[in-house]
Amino acid sequence: MKPQAAPALSRRQFLKRATTAAALPLIVPGSVLGLNGAVAPSNRIGFGAIGVGNRALDTLPTFLSFPDIQYVAVSDFRADRLKNAKAKVDAKYGNQDCADYPDFREMLASKDVDAVAIATGNRWHGLGSMYAARAGKDIYCEKPVTLTIGEGRKLVDTCRRFGTIYQAGTQRRSTxxxxxxxxxxxxxxxxxxxxxxxxxxxxxxxxxxxxxxxxxxxxxxxxxxxxxxxxxxxxxxxxxxxxxxxxxxxxxxxxxxxxxxxxxxxxxxxxxxxxxxxxxxxxxxxxxxxxxxxxxxxxxxxxxxxxxxxxxxxxxxxxxxxxxxxxxxxxxxxxxxxxxxxxxxxxxxxxTSTAGWGDASAHVRNLLNCIRSRTPTICNxxxxxxxxxxxxxxxxxxxxxxxxxxxxxxxxxxxxxxxxxxxxxxxxxxxx
Amino acid sequence: MKSRLLPFFLSLLVCPLLVSAAAPDKVPTKADIAKVVAEAGTYQPGQSREPFRQMEEWLRLPSSSLRKQLEAGLVQLLSPGNTYEAQEFACTQLGIVGSKMALPALSHLLKSDQTAGIACLALTTYPAGKADEILRAAVPTASGIARIQIINTIGDRRDSRAVKLLAPLTNDADLSVARAAIVALGKIADQAAWQAIVALPKDAQPDLQSAITEATLRCAEARTAARDAKAAKALYEGLLAPSLPTYVRRAALGALLRLDKAQAQQHMLEVLHGSDAALKPVAIANVRALPSGNASAVFAAELPNLTAPEQVWMIDSLAARADKAACTAIGNSLASPHAAVRREAIDALGRIGGTWCVPLFARALASSTDTDERRAIQSALIVLPGGGQTDRAIIAALKNSSGGTRALLVTTIARREGPTANMLLLAEAGQSDPAVATAAFRALSKSAGSKELTPLLELLTHAGNAEVRAEAESATAQAIARTKNPANRSSAVKAAQGWAQSVDSQIALLGLLPACGDDAALKALKAATVGSDTRLRAAAVRALADWPDISGWETMVAVYHQPISEAARGLIMRGLVRLVGEENAHPDAKLIAHYRELLAAARSDADLRLILGALGGAAHPQALQLALPLLDNTGVRAEAEAAVKKIATAIKAQHPQAAEDALKRLQTK
Missing domain, CATH: 3.30.360.10 (Dihydrodipicolinate Reductase; domain 2)
Structure with a gap:
């Protein structure tokens, strides 16, 4: 049977046609991409953290569990948190390679860092994202993503300007x-x-x-x-x-x-x-x-x-x-x-899926896929x-x-x- | 809804520590304002913020004369002698309500590193004009962080008149100043600013490169907005130089492809045929936006030349186009040697496909051994549009398949919930392949109702395989449960008993009688417990022990007293105990009578322990009287103690004396 020309469908039309509870946004699992086993270092995405307080430590294990992520650096304006986060990353990899920066701007200058995970106080979410985008880094950022509406518009413009792949930490879209x-x-x-x-x-x-x-x-x-x-x-x-x-x-x-x-x-x-x-x-x-x-x-x-x-x-x-x-x-x-x-x-x-919002794996997988394909994330x-x-x-x-x-x-x-x-x-x- | 909101609004009314933002207030006098301003001016952390709250509340009152008085108060707070915290508050408020009246005072704050930040917090929201003049005037004499602050604010305010002032600063010896000036010019991005950016030396300090890049990108955006595509294109093309960082080239390429739609296709092909791997995903991602009618065919032809990840991305882009050429290419990708490519094609077709995809999916299913991949194909088939037409295509595919694939397609039909699904499933449930039949019965257990009851009974009575029969029994039980009239349930099963020939079938039918739950079913079971066939009698006892409610009590007790075996007696005892346990929610004399009957019928300590387990849940004083004597039976002492304690606790409020006596007896034992 030859395929028929399919009319373009809007997302709404597609969803309306679904007769059962369809899957969540289709996310190709890492296993399909050959990423469940060892991943060559050259194929890993180098991550750096901006802000490593409580929330960052909540999500860090999820990021570290992905074989195609290499956490290469952490930064924080508080020395105690910086030391603690470096220790956690180093413990995961069994080495002392995670760089620690008291100022995230130095971290953003590093070529080893491809993307950042931002989990600071709210005042730094939007601004930190824009600094990262201008340095050519892709971004995962906790919510609320900005401090003001105006800052939000600037964030959108900056990411478009620099072709940044950005994902907000609104994980419930992947739940x-x-x-x-x-x-x-x-x-x-x-x-x-x-x-x-x-x-x-x-x-x-x-x-x-x-x-x-x-x-x-x-x-x-x-x-x-x-x-x-x-x-x-x-x-x-x-x-x-x-x-x-x-x-x-x-x-x-x-x-x-x-x-x-x-x-x-x-x-x-x-x-x-x-x-x-x-x-x-x-x-x-x-x-x-x-x-x-x-x-x-x-x-x-x-x-x-x-x-x-x-x-x-x-x-x-x-x-x-x-x-x-x-x-x-x-x-x-x-x-x-x-x-x-x-x-x-x-x-x-x-x-039958029981994965709740506490499990951010699907969300992170969406981010990683989009970083590679240079397409917008589910929470752009x-x-x-x-x-x-x-x-x-x-x-x-x-x-x-x-x-x-x-x-x-x-x-x-x-x-x-x-x-x-x-x-x-x-x-x-x-x-x- | 109202009842849900009431407690919330009540809490707003009664909480004494809270202050409503919208609470109206009386109009203050000049003296009131002066007093509050004086208090605010001395504010330091640790003190009450009441003066600030009061001023903010007055500022929200709709009175322009009051607003002027308050603004004067805010300006007063900016003067030396007031605390920094008071000045910060005043600047925040002036940013919202400030007029020209406050500009001289704000201008004064620009001179200091400590206060330039809060001054700009206020000035940035002022309308164009006088505020811009003040900012420009402050640049030459400001220094340090204050100067950077002012330049940043000028940039954010897009003050075209500042270009002449800023352009020379791009060469400032202080790189922070130069960087700020370049970025500000990029934000202004008018003709003059653009020329100033373009005029910057190509060999500018590395520290300034990122600022120049940003300013150039901003100017290109401004040129695009001004419909000067030629200039914008030139700016973007300059940023594609191989010497520039990957992210800059990616950003420039993305913008260029969006800008120059006529040339975009050719440009993207050049990127795909080139050696710069970093740019390829950007080109592929933009395929979806190409206006050209033949773009899908052109880029589908590129698929074989791409790496597996690139093919995955290309399929995603082609899927967004969803035209004939795209669909054909994606369909062909189902046969890719790369698992990731196949998976992307499956998911894409699930989104954009139609009936025509069914044979392709069926072929992919037949050749795939990967569980995840097969599940993905099934998911795609389940949501595939086309309604009955797609259902029929799946049925046709199903008839040409066998084993696991056929079973999966059977489940797929069920999950699509089409109107003809049950009919097909019934046909498949009669298949000789146990895997297919089992899958069909499992699906039917979720969807079958009264219409399917008799056909299911027929299939059940003809099932030769034990596993299939078990699934058939389960599906039939579900169909019985969905049959509203109990008489229809038992009559259907009774009819089946008439035609069922094997003992196994008869046993299965007896197992369904409790689900029927009416008198006829109960009578049929009772009769079967005294039949001639030992296996059928045993099955009838098992079914009777599962009777769903207290209506089976007399029949069960009768069988208990004349059991066909000790095992049967034990089964019925457990059934009876279950029934009284379920009645514990309504503890009355009838329930106590049932417990009394059970205790009298108990033949062992094991029976007593079983009964005590349920009796503990009967919150009735007479239940206590039934349990207390058993405290003297050492074989069931522990269970009796637990029951007494539980009952006494439950009835304590209504029967304090009986409960207390019982608990005391426990202590003395």
Whole structure:
């Protein structure tokens, strides 16, 4: 039988045609590429780490488990972390070859480093990515991928400019449970989608603290990076997630995982909502020095009428995403990676994969395949930028205490004050 | 939904330590503002941030006159004598609401390394004009990090009027300044900036090369946006020089291919035929975007000349084109000697293929021994579009196959959930090949319903192979479970009993009666327990012991008292204990009566231990009375203690005295 000319299919058409729970994005396993056994050094991708704190050490074993990755260097502005990370990499390879750099810029100058894994504080995610891209390195970067919407657009432009292969650490795109939920939504199994409900947990208030000497082994000025200079206050430094200068709080810190899923399910990766409104409850300034919300709720509306709602409330374990349609709903509970749905018959379509978001292997394999083929990853800069934009717009709405209309093409709000909050000039010598 | 939200909004109302960002406030007087500004000016870490919160809240009030007063307060915070932290707060707010009023004070901050950063934080969001003048004016006299900061901000603000100022700085002895100036010119990227970049010496310091590259790429983008393709092309081509780093050449090639679509195909072929392996993936990745109608055929013809990884990438690109030539090439790749290429072709066809792929996949299946590859082909077949037409093509392929391949195709048909799937599966379940029949029954166990019940029973009664029969029994049980009317279930099985000839078939049918669950089925089982054939009697007892609910109690007790063997008695005892255990959720007098009957019928300590295990779950005071005497039986003492403890704990609230007495008795024992 001769093949017939196949009409070009959109991704949505393809997914609609699938009659069963199809696999996740097709990722050729390493075994097929001959990468399960020994890989010639010349065929390995040299990795370097920018930031080797707790999160970096969480994901390091996954990266180290790939035979086509050679971790060649680590960098951190804290000497204790640097020493610890080098020891872990050296222990894996049974040698002392992992180079350690107190300044990542020196590491980026190394020809041995092909790609970087960035797991710093949020203030360094976007900026560090841009430094890596300009040095010709490919990138894996933790979320939230940027500090501001403007920085996000610059990240997208920089990666396109330098042909950088970039992947955000939004691993749920490579997770069976989330992929299943997304496909069920796209296939219309819950009818017409009208609401996406998401939840992150309640943030803390950080008690006041006084200025203290910078601990030995810290390059505090570089640690601050693009953020305005500020005296070393242990509470601010150790809980940087909850200060406007260095982050934007829980809704932005964790919310990107879920807005990313919402964008995926809605097939709006290159655009976004057109309206945002959020309210937050901030810590009592008499008792706390942190200045990001403790609880809150954000609403957004897409041009097609679909509403997204993000709650910041409850306990850490209570986070979820729930797609609600006019004929049912489907929910993924993040802590347990459990999918529930109504009608329950939807669940019979679920595959047998049990790999949860904690297993980033498929995500990393996607990155490695794309680095070799020079094609965009499943969480490329545009995708990641659009997902975090939603959270960032909510925080702006919360701070300004008003509803904001958004033009996702021009990336401008209908309020000048909000537009002036789109970007923060980095503190020199750092730049976008 | 409302009930889920209520606790959340209540928490917002009652928490005393929290402050709502949107809470309205009264309009402050001048004195109020002056007081708060004075407090803010002395802020140091460790102190209350209330003055900052208050100012920020007032700034959100919709009053332009109030805004002016507050801006004046923010400007006041910038003056010497206030803490750095207060100045940082003021700059952050001025970046949002600042007007020309604040520019002189911000200008002053540009002079210091310590405050230039926060000054630019505010200035960068100002509209074009006066803020640009201030920044430009500050460059000549600024030094150190402040100078870099100002140049960076000028670049970010794309201030065309700064080109004349910046161009000479590209030769500054301080390489940090030169680098910042080059990058800023690249960001401005107008005609004058572009000329300044192009004029930079080719042998510039290595430290400046990356800045020059970036600026050149930015200028090329600006030229492209200005529809000056010729200039952009020249800039990109200059960055393809072999002496430049791989990533620069890759970036330039990618941009060039996007820019010059007319020449892109030829350019890509040259790259593929060339020796620069680093550029080939970029060329291949861009095949998908070529507008030319013959591009697929042209690049499909290149496949044999590519390495295996390059073929994988090319197939991915051709799949994105999904035209006839692309499909043909990808189909041919299913026969590649390279596993990775075959796998990519399989996945690609799963995405873009149709009915026409079925014979290709069938051939690939027949020749493949790799489990993962076969699974990938199956996955592709499952999602292959074409509905019934594709189903029929798979059935045709199935009829020409055998063994494992046929079994896999049978499962595939089931997973496609087409309307004719069950019919086909029933036909395949009757195949003589056990592997095929087993696969068909397994698939049917997931999909068969009342319509398939009688055909399944026929197949079950004719199954000659024990493994196949077991699968058939399992599939039939599932079909029974999906048959809503219990009478239809048992009548179908009863009819099958009429035509079943072998003892094995009769045994299998007896095993299905508990799934029927109605009176007729129970009677049929009871009759079978006293039949003449020993094997059938044993099978009936086994089935009876599996009876699903308490309705089988009397029949089971009757069989228990007149067992055909000791083993049968034991089976029924276990069945009875299971049933009372399942009734523990409703502890009442009837349940206690059942336990009493069981305890009386027990013939050994083993029986008693079994019963005590269930009795412990009966939260009823009389259950306690049944268990307590057994504490004196040393053979079951441990189980009795556990049961007493469990029951006493469960009834403690409703029957405290009985529970306490029982627990005391445990202590005294």
């Amino acid at each position: 069976a449970s989330y992929g299943f939920a997304m496909e069920m939504v796209r296939q219309g199994r819950i009818g017409r989608l009208h609401t996406v409900e998401m939840q992150v947990w309640e943030g803390p208030g950080i008690p006041h603290d006084k200025v203290a000497p910078v601990p030995k082994g810290w390059d505090y000025d570089k640690w601050l990076g693009q953020s305005p200079w500020y005296p070393f206050v242990p509470a601010r430094v150790n809980s940087w997630q909850y200060f406007w200068d260095t982050a934007e709080g829980i809704m932005t810190d964790m919310g990107e995982h879920y807005t990313d899923q919402m964008q995926w399910a809605l097939d709006t990766d290159n655009t976004g909502p057109v309206e945002f409104e959020a309210q937050g409850v901030f810590p009592d300034p008499a008792k706390f020095c942190s200045d990001t919300p403790i609880t809150g709720v954000g609403h957004c509306k897409y041009a097609n009428g679909v509403t997204g709602v993000m709650y910041q409330r409850g306990a850490f374990k209570d986070r979820y995403i729930r797609y609600i349609g006019d004929q049912g709903w489907i929910q993924v509970d993040d802590e347990t990676d459990t999918v529930t749905a109504e009608p329950k018959s939807i669940l019979s379509l679920k595959g 800069p545009e995708v990641a930028h659009r997902a975090i934009t939603i959270c960032q717009a909510w925080t702006l709405s919360m701070r300004l205490g008003r509803k904001l209309k958004w033009d996702p093409v021009k990336e401008r709000f209908d309020a000048e004050e909000a537009n002036r909050m789109l970007y923060r000039e980095p503190r020199a010598p750092w730049r976008c």
